[in-house]
Structures are given as C-alpha cells and as structure tokens.
Amino acid sequence: MWDVVVVGAGPAGAAAALAARRAGAPRVLLLDRYDFPRDKACGDGIAAHAVDVLGELGVTGVVDGYAPVPALRLVGPGGGVVARELPRPAYTVPREVFDARLVAAAVAAGAELRRHTVRHLDVRADRVVLDGQVSGRAVVGADGAGSVVRRALGHPVNPDRHLALAIRGYAPARPGPPEQLIVTSAARWPAYAWSFPIGDGRANVGYGEVLRGEPLTRAHLLDRLAALLPETDPAAATGLRAHHLPLSTWRPAPGRGRLVLAGDALSLINPFTGEGIFYALLSGALAGAAAAGSPERAGARYTADLRRRLGRHLRHSSTAAWLARRRPVVDAAVRAARRDPRVYATVVELGLGDGRLDARTLAMIGVGLSAWDRPPRH
Ligand SMILES: Cc1cc2nc3c(=O)[nH]c(=O)nc-3n(C[C@H](O)[C@H](O)[C@H](O)COP(=O)(O)OP(=O)(O)OC[C@H]3O[C@@H](n4cnc5c(N)ncnc54)[C@H](O)[C@@H]3O)c2cc1C
Structure with a gap:
C-alpha cells in the first residue's frame, strides 16, 4: 500500500508529492494521464510567491533561463492605465518546461511517477482504492479543473459566474x-x-x-x-x-477523511487575474503534508491548515471580486494605483499572491468613485 497517492502531476500534485516526502511518507505515488513534459493551456505567468513556495519545499532553479519581467501595465475597462514596477518581478515560463521541472524535483525527492488515468475511487475504512489497482492510505486530488477526485467527493463543477x-x-x-x-x-x-x-x-x-x-x-x-x-x-x-x-469565489470543502483536493480541483484560481499556480503550489504542499502526517484525518487537518494560511486572503479576494463586478470600481482602482504606489502594491498582492484589501485602498477607491460621479463645476 502507498502512504500517499497523488492524482495529477501539475503544480499542485508535484508540490503535494514533494511535501509528502518531506513530511516523511516513505511511499508516495504520483499519477498523471500524460507523460512529461506535457503542455497545459496557461498564461505561463509565474508570480514571485510561487517561487517562494517552491523554495520552502527545497526546489530551486525552476525559472532558470527565463528573464525576470519587472513591470506590469494594467488597462482598466474604461481605458485608464497604470504601469509600474512590480514589487517583485514575475516570470513567464512555458508550462511544458515549468511542470516538467517540478515533476523532476518530486521524483528526485523520492516520489514514484506513473502514467495512469484515474477513473474511479473506492473509499474504504483503512484505505482508498483507485481503479481497483492502487491503494493509498490518503489521496490528494490534484487533477485540475475536471477533477475525478472532486466528483468522488460529491462536489459538482463550479457554476456559471464562478x-x-x-x-x-x-x-x-x-x-x-x-x-x-x-x-x-x-x-x-x-x-x-x-x-x-x-x-x-x-x-x-x-x-x-x-x-x-x-x-x-x-x-x-x-x-x-x-x-x-x-x-x-x-x-x-x-x-x-x-x-x-x-474561480475561488466558489469552492467545495477542501477534503473529507482520507481524501483532499488541491489547486484547480479545489477551485483555487484568483478571480481577478486568473492566477492559480501560486495557490496550486501552496495548497498542494499543505495537502501533501496533511496526507502524510495524518492519513485517516487528512481532510480535517488540511481544512484547518488551509484556512489558517489562505482563509483571510480568500475572503478578501472574493469580496474584492464582488466589488469589481461593477466596472467603475475597477477604473477607480486603476486611477488610485496610478496615484499611489501603496495602493498599486495592495492590488498586485491581492491578484498575484495572498494579499488583503486594506482601508487605504478602499478609501482611495471610494474617493475616486465619488469624484468621478460628481458632475463637473462650471
Ligand atoms: C488560459 C489560461 C491561462 C492561465 N494563466 C495563468 C497564469 O499566467 N498564471 C497562473 O498562475 N495561473 C494561470 N492559469 C491557471 C493555472 O493554469 C492553473 O491554476 C494551474 O495549472 C493549476 O494547477 P493544478 O496542478 O491544480 O492543475 P493542472 O495544472 O491542470 O494539472 C492537473 C494535472 O492532472 C492531470 N489529470 C487530470 N485528470 C486526471 C486523471 N483522471 N488521472 C490522472 N491525471 C489526471 C492532468 O494531466 C494534469 O497534468 C491559467 C489558466 C488558463 C486556462
């Protein structure tokens, strides 16, 4: 029997396998329906926060050979523009390269990689059996937007608008x-x-x-x-x-018993920017550690760990996404970010990392909104 079986070897799955090995699980199996390197439809934008998570997992060199992208130009829906240096540079690394590097790191850390398309999960008292062939004490569902593991937990796909x-x-x-x-x-x-x-x-x-x-x-x-x-x-x-x-504005429960979900399988994509790699790596790392440390209650432990690490950010980004459904709010945010580097940094952290809304940003957007609404004086 495997200690941890990880379904899907994208960023969430590779991070889960790495974390499970680092947490001491002797036997970690990483399954994917494709051989690597493989392509994945993505913007290939790697935020500094994603590189940080990999560093914490002992993985370096993932952006080697790719020049830093030091600045961001954002055009609001009304045409206003803010162009500034990013607080920390981002990278653009094609996923064919990036994901293969992560999988190689997981294998180097002792995980076994197998090509297999998972279709069915049977949850028993002491194990989870996949396709009648493979047994794990705990299973991490890191199988992306069409997750089979998520379906096995009884969760439908995200509804429209999410x-x-x-x-x-x-x-x-x-x-x-x-x-x-x-x-x-x-x-x-x-x-x-x-x-x-x-x-x-x-x-x-x-x-x-x-x-x-x-x-x-x-x-x-x-x-x-x-x-x-x-x-x-x-x-x-x-x-x-x-x-x-x-999008992360609609998320299922992170796990139950021996089954946990990470990355896109848990709907962890930022509603503003479409960024999901940082969340996939972070949630994958927490999921792998929980699955290795307490397989029978992985779901409960992971839910608590995830809430502690990302809960407040996810609440703030959902609130911000709800506000941003009104276009003038986004135009006001672009104007505020152009005027004030601190507002810009807050907006970037909310969109690319684990930042929060703050009073200064909300106040500047509010002031900008009311100034814009006011008719000009003659
Ligand atoms: C067009 C587009 C642009 C994007 N741009 C960005 C961006 O610039 N920056 C960013 O941070 N995020 C971006 N995202 C989001 C990002 O691509 C995802 O959030 C990220 O890939 C999630 O990683 P993951 O490991 O959860 O899932 P995935 O990367 O989807 O990996 C899932 C893995 O599971 C495997 N799998 C699936 N089903 C099974 C099965 N049944 N059995 C075995 N294996 C299976 C797949 O083959 C795949 O390798 C973009 C998304 C899209 C669609």
Whole structure:
C-alpha cells in the first residue's frame, strides 16, 4: 500500500508529492494521464510567491533561463492605465518546461511517477482504492479543473459566474522593455486579454471571460483577443488552446477523511487575474503534508491548515471580486494605483499572491468613485 497517492502531476500534485516526502511518507505515488513534459493551456505567468513556495519545499532553479519581467501595465475597462514596477518581478515560463521541472524535483525527492488515468475511487475504512489497482492510505486530488477526485467527493463543477474560459497562444512579443500587459474589457465584463513576454522574442497571449450561461466559441475568444491586443494576429499565433478556470469565489470543502483536493480541483484560481499556480503550489504542499502526517484525518487537518494560511486572503479576494463586478470600481482602482504606489502594491498582492484589501485602498477607491460621479463645476 502507498502512504500517499497523488492524482495529477501539475503544480499542485508535484508540490503535494514533494511535501509528502518531506513530511516523511516513505511511499508516495504520483499519477498523471500524460507523460512529461506535457503542455497545459496557461498564461505561463509565474508570480514571485510561487517561487517562494517552491523554495520552502527545497526546489530551486525552476525559472532558470527565463528573464525576470519587472513591470506590469494594467488597462482598466474604461481605458485608464497604470504601469509600474512590480514589487517583485514575475516570470513567464512555458508550462511544458515549468511542470516538467517540478515533476523532476518530486521524483528526485523520492516520489514514484506513473502514467495512469484515474477513473474511479473506492473509499474504504483503512484505505482508498483507485481503479481497483492502487491503494493509498490518503489521496490528494490534484487533477485540475475536471477533477475525478472532486466528483468522488460529491462536489459538482463550479457554476456559471464562478467559472471562466480562456484561450492562450504564442505570438511575437511587443517591442519595448519587458512588462506584463493586462487589458481589461468593458465589453463582456469581467473579461481581459494578456501578453506576457517569455524573453525569447515570443509572448504568451490570451483572452478569457467569466461564463454567464451561454457557450463561448473559439472564434469568439479569438475575436476578443484581436480586439483587445490589436498588435496580435491570432491567426499567426501558435499553440492556441482553451481551458476552464474554476474561480475561488466558489469552492467545495477542501477534503473529507482520507481524501483532499488541491489547486484547480479545489477551485483555487484568483478571480481577478486568473492566477492559480501560486495557490496550486501552496495548497498542494499543505495537502501533501496533511496526507502524510495524518492519513485517516487528512481532510480535517488540511481544512484547518488551509484556512489558517489562505482563509483571510480568500475572503478578501472574493469580496474584492464582488466589488469589481461593477466596472467603475475597477477604473477607480486603476486611477488610485496610478496615484499611489501603496495602493498599486495592495492590488498586485491581492491578484498575484495572498494579499488583503486594506482601508487605504478602499478609501482611495471610494474617493475616486465619488469624484468621478460628481458632475463637473462650471
Ligand atoms: C488560459 C489560461 C491561462 C492561465 N494563466 C495563468 C497564469 O499566467 N498564471 C497562473 O498562475 N495561473 C494561470 N492559469 C491557471 C493555472 O493554469 C492553473 O491554476 C494551474 O495549472 C493549476 O494547477 P493544478 O496542478 O491544480 O492543475 P493542472 O495544472 O491542470 O494539472 C492537473 C494535472 O492532472 C492531470 N489529470 C487530470 N485528470 C486526471 C486523471 N483522471 N488521472 C490522472 N491525471 C489526471 C492532468 O494531466 C494534469 O497534468 C491559467 C489558466 C488558463 C486556462
């Protein structure tokens, strides 16, 4: 019997396997339906916070060979712009490279990697049996947006308004110094396009929007991409792929008994930025440690650990996302972030890491909103 079986070897699964090994689990099995390296539809944006979590797991060198991206340019839905240096640089590392590095680190730490598509889980008193073949004392479901483990726990997929769809591709990078570009869109709000330079002459470009009950076609996503990034010709982009993003504004219970969920399987994607890699690594690490340390009550321990580490941030980012459903709030936030570097830092921490809303930011947005509403004096 395996001590910990991890389903899915993306960032959440690799971090879970690493953490389980570090917590002393002798036998850790990492399953994925694909061989690595494999592609994953993503913006490839790696926040500094993600690199921090990996450092805590003893993994270094994950962004080696990729130039830091020191700045972020954010265009509000009303057209206002804030462009500033990021508090800490981000990176753009294609997931084909990034995920393979993480999996290699998990294997080097002693996890066993096998190619296997999990279809069925049987939870028994002393173990979980997967597909009648593999038994684990505890199982981490890190199998992404269409998680089988989540379904086994009885949780449906996120409903509309809490689920987004995005397409990404690779195109020539914009001229000029490297910066992350995010262009939000008044049409179809909440929606935005991005261009993240990789450092090799290409950029990861994409467009996503929150689902509202109507199916979104590939042609629609590409039209919107072209409208928001006019210098990008989607027809010339390579590697175009779309994927769902379960947003953290709607999350199932993190686990029960011997089963726990991490990353996208737990709907841990930031509702503003679509960032999920930092959350996947952090939740994966907590899930792996809980599964290794107390397999029979992994769910309870993990739920408490996750609440302690991310609970307040998730409450704040959900509140901020609710406020941001009104476009003028976002325009006011862009204006405030342009005026005040501290507001900018708060907005970035909320979108890329584990930051919180603060009184100064709320006050500046509020003042900006009322000033904007006031009719001009003649
Ligand atoms: C277009 C797009 C752009 C994005 N841009 C960014 C960005 O720039 N920065 C950022 O931080 N986040 C971004 N995200 C979010 C990010 O991609 C995810 O949050 C992240 O990949 C979550 O990691 P994960 O390990 O939970 O899941 P995944 O990365 O999806 O990994 C899940 C793994 O499970 C495997 N698997 C699935 N089902 C099974 C099964 N039944 N059996 C065995 N294996 C299985 C899959 O093969 C996969 O390897 C973006 C998402 C999209 C769609």
